[in-house]
Amino acid sequence: xxxxxxxxxxxxxxxxxxxxxxxxxxxxxxxxxxxxxxxxxxxxxxxxxxxxxxxxxxxxxxxxxxxxxxxxxxxxxxxxxxxxxxxxxxxxxxxxxxxxxxxxxxxxxxxxxxxxxxxxxxxxxxxxxxxxxxxxxxxxxxxxxxxxxxxxxxxxxxxxxxxxxxxxxxxxxxxxxxxxxxxxxxxxxxxxxxxxxxxxxxxxxxxxxxxxxxxxxxxxxxxxxxxxxxxxxxxxxxxxxxxxxxxxxxxxxxxxxxxxxxxxxxxxxxxxxxxxxxxxxxxxxxxxxxxxxxxxxxxxxxxxxxxxxxxxxxxxxxxxxxxxxxxxxxxxxxxxxxxxxxxxxxxxxxxxxxxxxxxxxxxxxxxxxxxx
Amino acid sequence: xxxxxxxxxxxxxxxxxxxxxxxxxxxxxxxxxxxxxxxxxxxxxxxxxxxxxxxxxxxxxxxxxxxxxxxxxxxxxxxxxxx
Numbered sequence: 001x002x003x004x005x006x007x008x009x010x011x012x013x014x015x016x017x018x019x020x021x022x023x024x025x026x027x028x029x030x031x032x033x034x035x036x037x038x039x040x041x042x043x044x045x046x047x048x049x050x051x052x053x054x055x056x057x058x059x060x061x062x063x064x065x066x067x068x069x070x071x072x073x074x075x076x077x078x079x080x081x082x083x084x085x086x087x088x089x090x091x092x093x094x095x096x097x098x099x100x101x102x103x104x105x106x107x108x109x110x111x112x113x114x115x116x117x118x119x120x121x122x123x124x125x126x127x128x129x130x131x132x133x134x135x136x137x138x139x140x141x142x143x144x145x146x147x148x149x150x151x152x153x154x155x156x157x158x159x160x161x162x163x164x165x166x167x168x169x170x171x172x173x174x175x176x177x178x179x180x181x182x183x184x185x186x187x188x189x190x191x192x193x194x195x196x197x198x199x200x201x202x203x204x205x206x207x208x209x210x211x212x213x214x215x216x217x218x219x220x221x222x223x224x225x226x227x228x229x230x231x232x233x234x235x236x237x238x239x240x241x242x243x244x245x246x247x248x249x250x251x252x253x254x255x256x257x258x259x260x261x262x263x264x265x266x267x268x269x270x271x272x273x274x275x276x277x278x279x280x281x282x283x284x285x286x287x288x289x290x291x292x293x294x295x296x297x298x299x300x301x302x303x304x305x306x307x308x309x310x311x312x313x314x315x316x317x318x319x320x321x322x323x324x325x326x327x328x329x330x331x332x333x334x335x336x337x338x339x340x341x342x343x344x345x346x347x348x349x350x351x352x353x354x355x356x357x358x359x360x361x362x363x364x365x366x367x368x369x370x371x372x
Numbered sequence: 373x374x375x376x377x378x379x380x381x382x383x384x385x386x387x388x389x390x391x392x393x394x395x396x397x398x399x400x401x402x403x404x405x406x407x408x409x410x411x412x413x414x415x416x417x418x419x420x421x422x423x424x425x426x427x428x429x430x431x432x433x434x435x436x437x438x439x440x441x442x443x444x445x446x447x448x449x450x451x452x453x454x455x
Binding site: 031032034035040043044046047050051061062063221222223224225226230232233234235 | 382384388391402413414416
């Protein structure tokens with residue numbers, strides 16, 4: 001199998017992640033409930049994961065690292081903490097439904113800024129124009145469809161200048177790009193554990209610049225008498241028993257990323273993308289590509305005269321796993337003019353090899369030219 | 373032997389505090405706080421037997437001290453002490 005759908009979930013995981021999950025399942029209980037060894041082992045694992053995530057993302061205190069089920073869960077907490085019905089919320093033209101649906105559900109007044117793909121200048125110009133009128137900015141760091149790296153540092157600078165709170169969706173950047181939470185000065189940053197942080201599905205992280213509003217109420221293992229969630233982090237936003245086995249795996253994933261170095265992972269993925277571009281440049285394919293300063297290791301393409309689903313199905317039958325369609329991001333497709341067709345997305349991980357990419361390209365060429 | 377308890381706002385805060393003390397060579401373990409000392413119910417504390425004053429100063433300096441302090445000797449109950 002050649003797995004090139006890592007922007008959805010990375011696969012395989014490092015062996016250390018599998019082992020950590022198994023160890024946790026056999027030896028850990030509910031963290032923050034009892035004080036017996038299985039509970040304290042779980043608590044120690046959670047704390048270690050918070051601490052190492054805080055170091056990786058430059059968060060001043062481990063308490064500000066909150067565990068969630070995924071990035072969507074984290075974004076929902078962040079958005080419901082900062083937005084309200086009628087609030088003027090500015091988003092980029094490349095947001096995922098995990099941003100746009102919670103905003104729509106709240107009845108926020110949404111403005112989209114920066115629709116031009118891979119055009120940082122246009123993105124900045126649009127944000128510059130709209131930020132002074134916004135009450136909240138929600139912006140992805142990297143487009144999940146096209147790998148477009150948005151100028152998040154500059155956008156964060158504008159937000160600080162106009163005192164507009166910022167929520168960063170780091171779903172496609174955490175573990176690959178530098179993300180300095182303290183420097184950004186964002187209210188929140190949300191990320192999944194199961195993508196480039198290489199943890200198991202069912203894990204996510206919310207970095208908190210402020211306390212936020214709980215999305216769920218329940219047991220926190222602390223301050224049990226009051227009938228409201230504690231005022232302090234992380235307890236305030238973590239109701240119910242944690243996904244301890246998942247967090248144990250996430251900790252191993254974060255360690256793998258830190259050891260390898262996010263910049264090296266990015267370089268590897270980008271070199272695979274460039275190899276793929278070279279292999280697939282032909283009259284039939286429409287490649288959505290730009291230089292490395294504005295595109296991560298995610299490549300979308302279309303094949304002229306063929307549906308994206310047919311191509312992805314053909315690849316799947318030959319054991320090449322990619323994703324086709326809208327990738328839960330109609331806003332991004334509306335911006336890029338691909339809403340009618342969707343795209344076929346190829347995405348990489350530290351475990352993808354050049355040989356695999358060459359094989360996938362060969363198979364794709366066969367599907368395009370021999371089976372059309 | 374006298375046991376000292378430093379009450380902590382949360383388990384994570386207790387863990388951060390224990391980590392800080394450990395880096396200064398002070399051994400403190402994270403324990404579930406006795407119910408009679410947890411005003412709001414269910415809390416955590418740092419338990420230590422040595423270098424209590426030093427630990428309190430270090431936590432204060434790092435803005436990690438946010439709970440009451442107690443001591444207990446032999447079979448006695450807990451007595452609040454001032455930091």
